[in-house]
Amino acid sequence: MAGVGGNRPKGPQRPDPAAAPPEKRPWADLMLGVYDELWTAPPPADRLSVNAMARKAHMASGTASEMFSGKRDPDLKYFLALVRVLGGDPGAWEPRWHRAAARAAGIEAGDPIPDPLPGVDGEAPREEEPSPPLSGPGTELPRYPVRRFLRAVLAGLAAVFTFPMRLRRDKAAVRMQRRLIKAFMERAAKDFRRAEAHHYLEPRFVVLEEAEQEPAPGIRRRARSVRRTAPERVATDVRDIRTLYGARDELVVLGKPGMGKTTQLARLAHRLAEEALAGGDGTDPAHIPVYLRLYSYRGEAVEDWLATEMSRIQGVSTVLVRSWLDQHLLLPVLDGLDEVPKVHWRKCVKELRRLRELCPGMAVGCRTDEGDLQRLAQSLRALRYVEVQPPEREQVEAFLNADRAALADVHEALKERQNLWQLLQSPMMLNIICVTYANRSADDLRREGSLEDRQSRIFDAYVGTCLRRERPRPDDAPHRTLTWLTWLARTLTERKEQVLYLDRLDLSWLSRREAMLPKIVPTVVMASCSLGVPVLWLAAANRAGVLHADVPAAAVVALAMVANTATQAYKSEEHFLTLPEETKAGEKHRGALVVPMVNNGGAMMLILVLMLLTGVNLAAPSAFVVGLAYLWVSTTQWEGALTDVFSPVEQLRWTWRTSERAMSDGVIPVKRMVLSAVMWMSIGLLTGLVVHLVCPEPGWITPVAAFVLGTFYIFGNQFEPSLQDRRPRPNEGIRRTVRFSLVHGFAGLAVAAVFVTTLIALASPDRDLRRAAFVAGLLGTLFAVVRGFRYGGLAVVRHWTIRAVLAHRGRTPYRYGRFLHTAEQRVLLFRTDSGYFFPHSLVQRHLDTTAEKLLERVGPLP
Numbered sequence: 049m050a051g052v053g054g055n056r057p058k059g060p061q062r063p064d065p066a067a068a069p070p071e072k073r074p075w076a077d078l079m080l081g082v083y084d085e086l087w088t089a090p091p092p093a094d095r096l097s098v099n100a101m102a103r104k105a106h107m108a109s110g111t112a113s114e115m116f117s118g119k120r121d122p123d124l125k126y127f128l129a130l131v132r133v134l135g136g137d138p139g140a141w142e143p144r145w146h147r148a149a150a151r152a153a154g155i156e157a158g159d160p161i162p163d164p165l166p167g168v169d170g171e172a173p174r175e176e177e178p179s180p181p182l183s184g185p186g187t188e189l190p191r192y193p194v195r196r197f198l199r200a201v202l203a204g205l206a207a208v209f210t211f212p213m214r215l216r217r218d219k220a221a222v223r224m225q226r227r228l229i230k231a232f233m234e235r236a237a238k239d240f241r242r243a244e245a246h247h248y249l250e251p252r253f254v255v256l257e258e259a260e261q262e263p264a265p266g267i268r269r270r271a272r273s274v275r276r277t278a279p280e281r282v283a284t285d286v287r288d289i290r291t292l293y294g295a296r297d298e299l300v301v302l303g304k305p306g307m308g309k310t311t312q313l314a315r316l317a318h319r320l321a322e323e324a325l326a327g328g329d330g331t332d333p334a335h336i337p338v339y340l341r342l343y344s345y346r347g348e349a350v351e352d353w354l355a356t357e358m359s360r361i362q363g364v365s366t367v368l369v370r371s372w373l374d375q376h377l378l379l380p381v382l383d384g385l386d387e388v389p390k391v392h393w394r395k396c397v398k399e400l401r402r403l404r405e406l407c408p409g410m411a412v413g414c415r416t417d418e419g420d421l422q423r424l425a426q427s428l429r430a431l432r433y434v435e436v437q438p439p440e441r442e443q444v445e446a447f448l449n450a451d452r453a454a455l456a457d458v459h460e461a462l463k464e465r466q467n468l469w470q471l472l473q474s475p476m477m478l479n480i481i482c483v484t485y486a487n488r489s490a491d492d493l494r495r496e497g498s499l500e501d502r503q504s505r506i507f508d509a510y511v512g513t514c515l516r517r518e519r520p521r522p523d524d525a526p527h528r529t530l531t532w533l534t535w536l537a538r539t540l541t542e543r544k545e546q547v548l549y550l551d552r553l554d555l556s557w558l559s560r561r562e563a564m565l566p567k568i569v570p571t572v573v574m575a576s577c578s579l580g581v582p583v584l585w586l587a588a589a590n591r592a593g594v595l596h597a598d599v600p601a602a603a604v605v606a607l608a609m610v611a612n613t614a615t616q617a618y619k620s621e622e623h624f625l626t627l628p629e630e631t632k633a634g635e636k637h638r639g640a641l642v643v644p645m646v647n648n649g650g651a652m653m654l655i656l657v658l659m660l661l662t663g664v665n666l667a668a669p670s671a672f673v674v675g676l677a678y679l680w681v682s683t684t685q686w687e688g689a690l691t692d693v694f695s696p697v698e699q700l701r702w703t704w705r706t707s708e709r710a711m712s713d714g715v716i717p718v719k720r721m722v723l724s725a726v727m728w729m730s731i732g733l734l735t736g737l738v739v740h741l742v743c744p745e746p747g748w749i750t751p752v753a754a755f756v757l758g759t760f761y762i763f764g765n766q767f768e769p770s771l772q773d774r775r776p777r778p779n780e781g782i783r784r785t786v787r788f789s790l791v792h793g794f795a796g797l798a799v800a801a802v803f804v805t806t807l808i809a810l811a812s813p814d815r816d817l818r819r820a821a822f823v824a825g826l827l828g829t830l831f832a833v834v835r836g837f838r839y840g841g842l843a844v845v846r847h848w849t850i851r852a853v854l855a856h857r858g859r860t861p862y863r864y865g866r867f868l869h870t871a872e873q874r875v876l877l878f879r880t881d882s883g884y885f886f887p888h889s890l891v892q893r894h895l896d897t898t899a900e901k902l903l904e905r906v907g908p909l910p
Contacts, residue, residue, distance in 0.1 A: 060087060060098050060116035068118050074151035076118050078144060083116065086134035096133070103258070105129040106431045108405065121152070222332050225377075226325060228364065232339045233321035235880075236381075239314035242878070249439050249447060249475050251312055253292060254281040256302070256433035279426075279433065290319045292434050297409035300425055302416045303436035305890055306476030309413040310383050312436060314339065316411055317381040335408060336372060337379045342396070342412075343387035343546050350399040354380070373406045380407060385414035386421045387889075389544050397427050404430075438473035447478050455482065457490040468493055471502055476888055483875060484510045505905070507894040512906040514874040526906070530899040532867060533876060535859045537886065537895035546892070547883035550865060551696060551781030553850050560625055562857070566849040568617040570694065571685050573845050574837040575613040578681040579606040581833055582673050585826040594822050595741055602670040604662055608655045609678040613685075615655075669741055676734035677830060683727040684838055696785040696847070697769040697840040724762055732758040738826055739804075742819045749811050757800060757827065761835075764796070769839060775882035779865055782847055785840040793836030801828030 062083050065076040087095060098116075102109040107126050114120035115130070122130075127145055128138040256279040286292055289312045293299045299316075303309045317339035324333040340357045351373060355366035372378050380403060388396045404410050414425040416435065425433070439447070448455050448462075458481060462468050471493075472478055484506060485493075492505045515526050539557065540546060555563040583602050589595040659666065687693055732754035739750045769788075775781055801824035808820035855862040868884050871877040877884045886892040895902070 059095055060101070060113065063116060063118055071152060072118050072121075074148040075121050078148040079116055079118070079122065081144070082131065082134065082136070082141075086131065086136045089135070101130060101133055103429075104133040109429075110405075225333050225336055228358070229321050229324050229333060229336055232337055233318055233325075236314040236317040236321065236339045238880075240311045240318065243308065243311040243314075243475065243479065249308070249443055249478070250287050251289070251308060252437040252439065253284055253286060253289075253434045254437055255284050255292075256280070256435060257282050281435070284434075289313075289316045292432065293409070293411055298404065298431040299411045300428055300430040300433045301411065301413045301436065302422075302425055302433060304417045304474070305415055306474035306888065307436040307438065308475045309415070309436055311475070313381050313383045313411060313413045320379055320381070333377075335379045336377050337381060339381045339383075341384040341387070341546075342382050343384045343544075345388050345392060345396055347392040347395045350403045353399075354378070373403075376406065376408050378407050379409050381411045383413040385412050385424065387546065390420075393424055397424070400428060439475065439478075441469060444469070444472045444478065451482065451486065454486040457488070458485050458493065461490045461493040465494060468502075470499055471506065476890070477503070477506070480506060480510050480887075484513045488513070504894065507891065508902070508905040510891075511876070511895075511902070514876045515906075517874050527899055527903055528861075529867075529871075530902050530906070531858065532860055533871070534895050534897055534899050534902060537892050538897075540886075540892065541896050546889065547880065547885045548868075549775075549781075549883045550779045550868065551775065551847070551882065553847060553854075555850070558850065558853060562853055564618075564621040564625065565853055566846045567621050568614065569849045570837075570842040570845040571617050572610065572614045574685065574833075574842060575610050575678070575681055577837070578830065578833050579609055579674060579677055581829050582606070582677050582826065585822070585829070586670050586673065589742075589822050592818075592822070594819055597670040598665055598668040599670065601664040601666065601668045602674045604659060604664045605666070605671045605674045606678075608659050609674065612652055612655050613682075616652075669737065672737060673734065673741075676730055676737065679730040680727065680734060680830070681834060683723055683730060684834055686723055687838070693838060694842050694846050695769065696771060696781045696843045697788040698771050698775075698781050698784045700767050700769055700788060700839070724765070728758040728762050731761050734830075735827060738823055739808075742823050743808055746811055749807060753804060753807055756803065757831075760799065760803075761796075761831070764835065765838075767792075767839065778868065778879070778882050778884070780882050782844060785843050785847075789836045789840030789844065792839040793832035793841075796831035796835040797828040799828075800831040801825065804828070 060083065063076045063080040065073045065080060068076040096104070098113050099109045102112040105112065105126065106129065111120065111126060112130065115122045115126070122145070124142070124145055128142060131138050131141045258279050284292075289299075289301070293316055301309050301312055317337050320335070320337035321339075324335055324337060327333070338354065338358065340354075344357065345353055351370050352366060354373075355364060355369040358364040358369060369378075382400075385396070385400075400410070400412065412425075412428060412430070414421060416422050416425065448458060452459065472481070492509050493502070495502070495505065497505070511530075515529065536548060540548065543556075555566060558566070583599070583606050586595070586597040586602050587599050590597045590599055665671065684693075735757045736750040736754040739753050743749060771781070775784075777783075804824040804827055805817070805820045808823065809817060851860065851864060852862070854860040855864070861867045868877060868879075872879050872884065875887065878887055879885075886895070
């Protein structure tokens with residue numbers, strides 16, 4: 049509404065009982081009374097806006113607005129809070145609420161609620177009672193009694209027979225919920241126990257309450273009815289984070305880096321999980337606490353993000369997460385709001401507000417050492433904000449006295465330098481000092497300098513102490529270790545990440561030119577292995593007398609095809625390297641099949657000329673065997689242009705609707721169909737040629753074997769690989785990929801070999817089974833090699849090539865897993881399932897430098 053002072057905040061909508069549905073009219077009458085008797089009582093300048101009312105009543109602004117507009121039935125607790133905020137007497141309004149509830153439920157004594165139609169003396173005019181219709185839904189009630197009886201009997205029988213199944217399903221759902229809660233409880237326990245390994249510091253909190261600036265007497269407020277000022281810090285004697293959370297079921301924990309926000313949120317999640325599991329193994333948990341970090345949020349819907357993160361713990365699907373949100377079962381405890389990339393702040397806050405409406409409670413943690421982060425936290429509009437305060441001096445002394453003998457020199461330094469107490473105002477710094485200066489000199493603390501310089505020297509001493517640790521052994525090459533650690537810290541900071549997953553190393557960890565080698569090597573290795581199989585088979589068959597083959601011709605053709613594969617892959621990557629990076633990412637598949645062959649035309653002609661100069665017989669059947677095998681391998685590699693055959697294979701499912709078809713977005717997948725046809729033709733021709741060369745009679749074996757094996761391979765391509773976020777060990781994804789590759793390979797070997805051997809044995813029982821074994825050996829081995837590379841082998845070769853490039857550049861050791869495990873033992877890194885991270889974000893920032901600079905500051909090392 050507009051006035052002399054300009055636009056004012058919008059007040060609540062005046063309820064209209066006449067426009068409300070009959071079942072909502074009692075509530076509309078009640079809220080109309082609140083509007084007319086309470087909200088309009090003060091002068092217009094002093095009337096509260098919807099946001100101001102909601103904030104004072106500790107409810108969402110949407111809830112207050114919907115209560116006045118009639119979209120939401122007023123809950124008694126919220127209704128009395130609203131009455132109290134507007135200056136009414138809750139004791140007088142509570143009976144009115146109960147009367148409205150009784151009227152809405154249809155249980156009030158008296159006549160039913162009349163429609164508010166115009167009439168005499170406020171009474172509604174009477175209408176004649178309409179006669180019942182001759183036919184319609186109402187007339188079906190007394191008819192068809194046999195049909196209704198049969199329906200009731202069938203429904204009862206269905207309920208009886210499905211009762212055991214529904215009971216098992218419900219018990220399985222309860223078990224899954226309890227497993228998930230236990231997993232989150234263990235995760236939270238690991239976090240806060242790690243932070244409290246030396247001594248438990250009782251936290252100190254202040255409650256942040258938003259203050260309102262009152263206008264001066266006689267001055268009419270303009271612009272807004274409530275002016276926001278900086279929140280007031282109200283001291284509290286509460287030391288338990290669960291108590292602070294329970295007062296509102298909504299909490300934002302703030303604090304500077306190292307104050308223990310993560311520790312307190314982990315304690316809260318642990319307590320909530322204990323309460324959820326308190327009922328026993330057979331009881332349904334009242335809620336599911338979810339303890340997660342927000343650093344991985346990238347602007348997606350909050351349900352999808354929750355499902356992705358929860359699947360890393362227990363493998364929960366998106367459908368199940370949505371159903372739990374609809375049932376108001378999830379209690380999110382989310383740390384690291386400040387770790388969300390800045391471009392996603394607005395979207396993250398919007399999604400968290402929406403998540404709050406879907407959950408019975410929520411807790412969020414955020415740093416407040418920067419002004420933008422404070423505004424980010426305040427934009428959540430939570431019901432309660434608390435800030436973790438630095439420990440008092442008595443608490444710090446108790447922490448240091450817990451191991452006074454080992455920290456004797458630290459006590460002496462504190463006596464000599466009173467300004468050192470400023471460095472000990474966070475639990476994180478106290479833990480680092482305990483690790484750094486236990487049983488050693490604390491001369492670094494005595495050196496003068498600013499607070500930042502002293503803190504940096506403590507981190508330097510911490511790194512040096514960790515490198516000198518006797519467990520597992522003192523580092524004999526500290527410069528090399530610091531080179532690897534600083535590169536990891538720089539790369540994680542640039543990528544805006546905090547956790548390194550070894551089995552997720554991909555091409556994005558390399559520059560565009562460095563990524564050429566991991567793209568070329570897997571295709572060359574696959575071609576070499578696949579084309580080497582028929583050459584060795586021809587040599588073995590020729591030596592055994594089963595087949596008279598031109599082995600030199602086959603070997604020359606195989607070498608030529610491998611060379612052609614290498615040059616074609618190189619030309620392809622060189623072409624895409626000249627494109628802008630955004631074009632390469634946005635048009636990933638355009639020209640991926642045609643460009644390599646066009647650019648490789650000169651190399652192909654040269655290879656053909658060299659083959660002719662060698663004098664080999666290219667028309668020999670052995671050359672055709674190798675050529676058809678090359679066509680089969682090439683079409684498998686070309687699939688990389690339509691689907692990602694280089695990703696790790698951590699789980700598989702067979703489906704008709706594969707992701708390759710989904711890429712066409714409703715258009716007929718012509719490229720996919722052409723590739724499948726070429727692949728089926730190459731497999732059929734190769735199978736038919738080999739069977740015809742070894743077992744020419746009877747003639748029908750050749751087409752039958754070709755058709756069946758080609759169809760079998762195409763159907764086998766309907767397996768859809770995917771990643772799995774829950775991996776309990778480092779590099780577990782690559783281990784699973786190797787297992788799937790071997791399983792697929794041996795499965796193809798078994799099926800192809802058994803089928804061919806059985807077919808030949810049944811067709812000609814008197815024939816020498818040695819020939820059948822040779823045919824089965826070639827086709828089965830080719831099936832094994834190609835399918836093994838198709839489902840995991842290419843990904844494994846690319847992974848190890850990436851690690852070899854990183855190690856060759858000096859960024860990582862060749863045995864990176866062992867190095868990460870050693871760094872964990874030195875307390876330079878922590879491990880969570882399959883990932884590694886630095887002990888604190890401040891430590892990661894400190895190591896975001898070069899090894900040379902850090903080595904100068906760390907001092908002499910072994």
